[in-house]
Amino acid sequence: MTLTxxxxxxxxxxxxxLLLTGRGRAWAMCAxxxxxxxxxxxxxxxxxxxxxxxxxxxxxxxxxWRLTLSRKTQQASVETPYPRLWQSQDYVALTLAIGITGVxxxxxxxxxxxxxxxxxxxxxxxxxxxxxxxFLCLLLLLSTRARPQTPLPERRDRGRWIAxxxxxxxxxxxxxxxxxFVAAGWRTLSxxxxxxxxxxxxxxxxxxxxxxxxxxxxxxxxxxxxxxxSLRDTITYVLFFPAYTAGSIDxxxxxxxxxxxxxxxxxxxxxxxxxxxxxxxxGLFRKFVLSSLLSMVALNPAHAMQVQSAPALxxxxxxxAFYLYFDFSGYTDIAIGIGILAGVTLPExxxxxxxxxxxxxxxxxxxxxxxxxxxxxxxxPLSRALLKRKPKPPTDLVIAICxxxxxxxxxxxxxxxxxxxxxxxxxxxxxxxxxMWSDRTRKAYIKLKAEPARLRLWTxxxxxxTFHVVVLAWVWFALPDAVMALRILGRLFxxxx
Numbered sequence: 001m002t003l004t005x006x007x008x009x010x011x012x013x014x015x016x017x018l019l020l021t022g023r024g025r026a027w028a029m030c031a032x033x034x035x036x037x038x039x040x041x042x043x044x045x046x047x048x049x050x051x052x053x054x055x056x057x058x059x060x061x062x063x064x065w066r067l068t069l070s071r072k073t074q075q076a077s078v079e080t081p082y083p084r085l086w087q088s089q090d091y092v093a094l095t096l097a098i099g100i101t102g103v104x105x106x107x108x109x110x111x112x113x114x115x116x117x118x119x120x121x122x123x124x125x126x127x128x129x130x131x132x133x134x135f136l137c138l139l140l141l142l143s144t145r146a147r148p149q150t151p152l153p154e155r156r157d158r159g160r161w162i163a164x165x166x167x168x169x170x171x172x173x174x175x176x177x178x179x180x181f182v183a184a185g186w187r188t189l190s191x192x193x194x195x196x197x198x199x200x201x202x203x204x205x206x207x208x209x210x211x212x213x214x215x216x217x218x219x220x221x222x223x224x225x226x227x228x229x230s231l232r233d234t235i236t237y238v239l240f241f242p243a244y245t246a247g248s249i250d251x252x253x254x255x256x257x258x259x260x261x262x263x264x265x266x267x268x269x270x271x272x273x274x275x276x277x278x279x280x281x282x283g284l285f286r287k288f289v290l291s292s293l294l295s296m297v298a299l300n301p302a303h304a305m306q307v308q309s310a311p312a313l314x315x316x317x318x319x320x321a322f323y324l325y326f327d328f329s330g331y332t333d334i335a336i337g338i339g340i341l342a343g344v345t346l347p348e349x350x351x352x353x354x355x356x357x358x359x360x361x362x363x364x365x366x367x368x369x370x371x372x373x374x375x376x377x378x379x380x381p382l383s384r385a386l387l388k389r390k391p392k393p394p395t396d397l398v399i400a401i402c403x404x405x406x407x408x409x410x411x412x413x414x415x416x417x418x419x420x421x422x423x424x425x426x427x428x429x430x431x432x433x434x435x436m437w438s439d440r441t442r443k444a445y446i447k448l449k450a451e452p453a454r455l456r457l458w459t460x461x462x463x464x465x466t467f468h469v470v471v472l473a474w475v476w477f478a479l480p481d482a483v484m485a486l487r488i489l490g491r492l493f494x495x496x497x
Contacts, residue, residue, distance in 0.1 A: 001245055003288070005040065006334055009241055010280055013342035014273065017265050025262045029240075029342065030093065030232045034058060034100045036241035037206065046183060046201045047190035051122035053204045055101055057239070059135050060166065062097065064214045065234040066142050067159050068221035086143070093231040094139075098132055159218045166211045173204055175416040206244045208413065212373055213238045217252060219377055227253045242338035246331035248347045249369040258344045265343045272340060279337030287330025294323035299478040304488050313492050320478045321471045325354065328367070354470070357462030358438070359430045362470055370410065379406045399435055403428040414477075419485055423476040430469050 001009070016028045037054040044050040105128040107121070122128065172178045176199040183201035184194045217234075220226035229237070229252060237255045266272075297303070298320035299313070307313055332349040339346040351365035363371050379402050386398045404425065411424025438445075448455050472489065479485040 001040065001331070001334070003284075006280070006284070006338075009036070009338050010276075010341060013242065013276075013338045017262075017341075017343055018267050021267075022263045025265065025343075026232060026236070026259060027096070029262070030236045031096060031100065033236050033239040033241045033244070034097055035104070036244060037239055038104055040241075040245060041205050042203060044201060044203060045192075045196070046186050047192060048121075048123040048127075049186060049190075049202065051105070053202070053207075055131070057204075057207065057210055058097055058101065058235070060162075060214065061210070061235055061238045062094065062135075062139070062231065063142070064162060064217055065229065065231050066139060067162060068217050068226055068229075087230065090231040093235060096232075097235065098136075102128065102132065159222060163215055163218050166214055169204075170208065170211050170413075171416065173202065173207060174412060174414075209244065209247055209249060210238055212249050212370075213252075215377070216249075216373065220252070225253075227256050229256065233259050240339070240344065242335040242342070242344075243346055246328075246335050247367075247369060248332065248335070248349045249373050250347055254347070255344070262343055272343070276337045276340035279333050279340060281337075283330045283333030283335075283337060285330075286326040286333060291323055291327040291330055294319045294326065298323040299475070299488075301479055301481070301484065304479060304484065308491075310492055310494050313488065317471055317475065317478070317492070321354070321474050324474065324477070325350070354467055355463060356466055357459045359427070359434045359466050359469060360438075362466055363427075363431070370413075374406050374410055378409055379403075382406075396436065400428075400432050403431045403435075407431070415480070417480055418482040419476040419480045422482060422485075423473055426473045426476070430473075 012032055016025055016032070020028055037057055038051070041050050041054050044053075105122045105125055123131075172182055179199035179202055180197050183199070184197035186201070187194045187197055217226055217229075217238075233256060234252075236259065237250070237252055240250075240255070243250065297316060299316040300320075303316055304313070307316065329350040336346045336348070347369050349368050351368065353362050353366035356362045356365055382405055383398055383402045386393055386401065387395075407424040407428035408421065409424075410427075411420040414420050445458075448458055472492075475485045475489055475492075476482070479488060
């Protein structure tokens with residue numbers, strides 16, 4: 001988000017509770033969140049794509065809501081033997097989503113809409129109408145085939161298929177070769193030069209976070225733990241404009257509790273405005289002051305090629321570590337602050353991660369919502385499945401496999417490259433070593449608690465080691481080329497080649 005985006009979103013979040021009451025607040029949040037995904041999507045060189053990607057995001061959200069529609073949201077009707085699948089406000093929300101998309105599509109021909117610059121030049125209106133028509137046919141097909149008497153396995157299969165599609169889209173976006181291939185195909189359809197295709201042609205802003213929220217909904221619906229969500233609340237939850245580009249990865253049940261308080265939210269609450277404003281100010285300082293200053297000396301490919309001394313490389317690496325922290329946590333602070341103004345308490349994502357004395361505690365305080373998501377939906381199910389196998393595998397082996405799979409997923413979520421694979425394996429190894437060490441020194445640690453001075457020394461030593469394990473791993477982030485990263489790691493310890 002730019003400073004203009006932040007100022008606009010903060011003003012909107014402040015004004016909605018101030019100017020609207022009752023259900024109007026929830027509908028306004030939904031409408032703004034829909035428009036925000038078009039507003040925030042950066043212009044792309046491929047024709048129509050910067051309009052199509054947000055529209056597809058909105059369509060995916062509606063489809064996932066339809067597939068996860070719970071009996072808890074259905075009302076019995078006298079006229080039909082089955083509960084109604086849609087409620088009246090769901091039709092209103094669908095009309096709102098389609099209406100906003102259609103109005104934004106008019107920017108091609110209506111100068112008044114175009115001057116607001118909510119979206120770049122969209123497709124011709126006839127193509128938008130055809131796309132909306134096909135989407136409505138898909139929704140109708142899902143509605144006619146998803147009666148309450150539909151067997152549960154069949155409903156779960158549909159959920160798995162859409163989850164596979166979402167994961168497939170993520171893989172394409174994170175793999176440069178696949179992204180270039182798709183970009184070339186789209187350029188062919190739009191009659192553009194395919195030789196210019198690049199991975200940057202399909203920068204799908206916010207989709208990484210959207211994908212994890214949608215998979216969370218699909219999985220919790222299978223488990224029967226997803227709360228009853230209307231279409232309006234689902235759109236607002238998945239596309240909530242402060243958190244759309246920078247997280248956190250909120251949970252639907254927690255978000256819904258805040259939504260339920262919106263009608264009773266005071267028009268003016270000095271404490272809420274003060275907390276939100278201070279949080280935004282802290283985020284702006286971290287992101288646009290501290291992070292920007294550190295970026296000037298932080299490790300990157302250009303700086304790495306110019307510096308030969310190991311001490312200078314260490315300083316650049318430390319600068320990169322804190323640049324990354326202030327950049328990411330700054331955006332999170334801004335999102336949380338805007339959420340507070342709107343009456344939403346987004347989950348914290350950082351808790352002084354560089355002060356933790358074990359790698360496990362680091363991952364409980366760095367990008368916490370991502371770590372929690374992967375632990376809940378990957379680590380725990382995988383470990384249970386492995387432990388149920390006959391014969392039962394060794395516990396240490398199960399821990400090693402689960403750590404590797406979990407950290408590889410986190411690494412590949414940032415990009416499908418050799419550097420991110422190595423980064424994931426690095427942290428998997430660190431977590432496994434920590435687990436083995438802590439299991440075998442538990443009794444000694446318990447005795448150590450009776451000696452405060454030695455305990456402090458133990459803690460400080462753990463902080464030093466953990467910090468440097470994390471910092472050295474950032475080399476693979478700062479230098480995406482694995483060969484260059486390996487050389488820089490060697491030069492940090494005086495092993496130049």
